Amino acid sequence: MSKRLKILDLTHRLPGPLAGKILGDFGYEVIKIEDEKHKDPFLSGMFSDFDDSFEDWYRVLNEKKQILRLDFKSADIKAQIHQHLKDADGILLSLSPKLKEALGLDDASLKALNRAIAVVELEASKTHKKAMHDLNALALSGFLSLHVAHVDDQIVDPPFFPLAGIAFGQQVATQLLANLLAARDENKVVKSISYLYETTETILNPFWSANLQAQKRTKFLHNGAYPCYSLYRLKDGNYVALAAVEEKFWNDLVSLFNISLPLENRFDKDPKSFQIVSDRFAKMDTSEIENMTRDKELCLSIVRKI
Structure with a gap:
């Protein structure tokens, strides 16, 4: 590409950082912006506290990015974020509504930029309102039924690979690429929301369709x-x-x-x-x-x- 497109990654844990990694592998400039106190849960906090393998995941997912840590409670944090927004082509978002507003990344603030910029926000589900992790998305979409179909153990290990989160990260990267094209064509902010649960169904369903599930087929x-x-x-x-x-x-x-x-x-x-x-x-x-x-x-x- 003649100009390295700039992506701001304001996500954490697995799906968003994976999307940023994919974009970085494609040659985009990806800047991961974190709160200087809390950083990313895979690096600092609950996940890394009980299992240091998450620190390795953090390193691999983010090693090609510029890591920028800011004080999200500073008086001029909106201005600091705005400086990076000036020449950003895309944004990956996974923040609470309150924090988005505090950083100037809420819908109204983004629309006020009045220029071409692509945004993808990550959420759990548009139909299931309860909190969920990768394992819950696999269960709700029915695919863990296939995982336990041939076991009767009291305790069953989940799949090692967080398949729902991996599929979600890939979908987010793809959606941002689509939004980049649309934003450039329409010369405006183009934002969409990607959902963990719905992505799990969309990506995995073709391989164990409703028809096959109705037949109760579990071996392929x-x-x-x-x-x-x-x-x-x-x-x-x-x-x-x-x-x-x-x-x-x-x-x-x-x-x-x-x-x-x-x-x-x-x-x-x-x-x-x-x-x-x-x-x-x-x-x-x-x-x-x-x-x-x-x-x-x-x-x-x-x-x-x-």
Whole structure:
């Protein structure tokens, strides 16, 4: 791009900073503005206090940004923010109504800028009024039902990756790009609100649609319905990730490893078919697999146990 567009990131935790990271990766200049006292909860406060891995998330999400810490209670804070607004092309917002007004980032103040600027504000939901985190959005949208479909344990670990928050961050970045184009075309402030819950439904629904949910289908290719697409343990404790779906890959796989499972059985849901593949890999270790597949195209990869 001929001019690095400038984005002000006034968000915290995961979705907004992820959106800012994505924009920074695209070459935009991203300035993350934080309160000098409270900073970001991933860096200072409850989240970082009980689990310091959040500090690593903060670092990775924000390492390409300029971090600017201001006293949000100072008498001239509006003027300080306005200085950065003068040449900003876009704003990511996740602030309380009271704080937005105090910083001069409420709707009336933004409209008074009277120029092209794109704004995306992050909120939890336009239909569910209770507070929520990533896990709640996954539950409310029905997708955790798939996660627990094949377990009966009293306590079930949530998915490690905060899928709803990640999808939300990507959606926010996309929405800001769309707003940038609209603001430039219309030469005015273009603001929209993105919602965690609604984004979760929009992004994830195509992969477990209402039709599939009504059928109560819970096993598919991507979560281990077929022996050609699964994880198998090796004798040294590592695993192989097998994705030999296509005919060529399957035929080459069974030939190389002497697996007695015909082509048509790669889509066999019978546990016996899984066991045949599992028994073969259980006798091998990582080095054997790597040596045998070094120059082969099999859609097979090593999963190293931590």
